[in-house]
Amino acid sequence: MATQIVMDHTGDGRHFFDQTDPEGLARAERRFRKLTGQGFTAATRTPSGDLNIVRTFDPTADELFYPRLVGG
Template structure:
């Protein structure tokens, strides 16, 4: 199982998907593209456990965390 975690004003929403199920992987990839297209920043952890910004969907990542675009002012 892998998880997409979306942070927003109300906390977080988690979307689990089975990496062995092609349909679920396609749905997760579509959600990834939708979120990044809407301005969210996606991060995964590298081999050292540090967060790394990612610009493409990686179905092998255990967790992908999405942060909304920050607006200053």
């Protein structure tokens, strides 16, 4: 089971999906495209704990989504 963690102003939301379920996989990919299209940065953690930016959906990765930073 893979997880997409979405960080926003309310904290974080977790979306779990089974990579072998076509419907769940399609929802996860749509979520990836929607969030990155809205300016969220998608990243995965390396085994050492560092973040690695990702630009394409990987159904086997646990992904973190960070909102665009806004200055002011």
